[in-house]
Amino acid sequence: MDFALNEEQRMWRKAVHDFVAQEVQPYAAEFSEHGELNWPALRKMGPMGILGITAPEAYGGSGVDAICAAIAIEELGWADGGTALTVAAHTGLGCAPIANFGSEAQKQKYLPRAVSGGSRLAALALTEPGAGSDLQGVRTRAELDGGTWVINGSKAWITNAGDADYILTLAVTRPGGDSDAMSMLIVPTDTPGLHVAPHEKKMGLGSCHSNAVTYENVRVPAENLLGDQGRGLQQTLRTLDGGRISIAAISVGIAQAAMETAVRYAKERQTFGTPIAEHQAIQWMLADAATEIHAARLMVYHTAWLKDQGLPFTKQGAMAKLFASEMGERVTRNAIQIHGGYGYSREYPVERMYRDARLMSIGEGTSEVQRMVIARKLLAEIAS
Secondary structure, eight states: OOOSOOHHHHHHHHHHHHHHHHHTGGGHHHHHHHTOOOHHHHHHHHHHTGGGTTSOGGGTOOOOOHHHHHHHHHHHHHHOHHHHHHHHIIIIIIIHHHHHHOOHHHHHHHHHHHTTTOSOEEEEEOOBTTBSSOGGGOOOEEEEETTEEEEEEEEEEEETGGGEEEEEEEEEOSTTOOTTSEEEEEEETTSTTEEEOOOOOOSSOTTSOEEEEEEEEEEEEGGGEESSTTOHHHHHHHHHHHHHHHHHHHHHHHHHHHHHHHHHHHHHOEETTEEGGGSHHHHHHHHHHHHHHHHHHHHHHHHHHHHHTTOOOHHHHHHHHHHHHHHHHHHHHHHHHHHGGGGGSTTSHHHHHHHHHHGGGTTTSOHHHHHHHHHHHHHHHSOO
């Protein structure tokens, strides 16, 4: 078993880290505080290939493997959780379904512009006010009227919706509620009848926008159907499997940044005449952080490796997302504890990191849903 990154992966990690250390991390607090996307950095990510990590080179993407994609998202998480989530949603949710399921015409039309680093992103609309993890509860409907799909319904908490060029939309296209009842449709955001609400006010991740979206007789051409009719649920589940790798990678990145910040502070801060880094209670928190980050990173890379090999990774993705997201919350919590009262102040970055990490055990399937996925796979694998 070889646990070492290859030369290409090491070079990619250094390139992304150097970029985010210069263009993202120094401005993370400012953009988060003002609730703004870091557009200067996002535009530069196009030419670097970061916005195209899930798109083939033939359509302007970087064509990197799944491990390199996870590395990029992890490094972005290290620099700023909000920017990382913006990019993860754009690449893994907005671009990947078109790359994986789209027609040649759809790939040519949408992917080159999406990965270029222009002024717009891509989004995927699944969640509804009454249907989060329960995809069978989706109520948004699309009916075929001649050569046009007519969409009516509403979505909630859609990342990048207000900054997107198009929104992939999961809708019911057949009655009955069976597994073939839903389809995905590509909805350009300038389509009449599509309304994107103002950005939600969130606990953290200020440099990432989420919006409610409503569809009032939104009409898109029949050719905007993604793949075959009735395959929307299967497309969604496959997309979310990949998305869990990204959420886990963000969690690892945020935790890594919090640990590094806590180590530096512990070396500088003195109590009772010695640096607090010499106190056993502090050392144990740091040791736990390093151990859990290492374990989570291995889980992320292993899941990405399985994806690259074309092997099943649903259970491993759920396990990585579950462990990494809950680990990220523990590590950032303890980083605040190490800082003491200063950690509770916005003058120090660990406070923001804690708020950013909190979403990771909720978004793209709560921890409870991940445990359901893992348990079902486990029960099916082990014979009675």
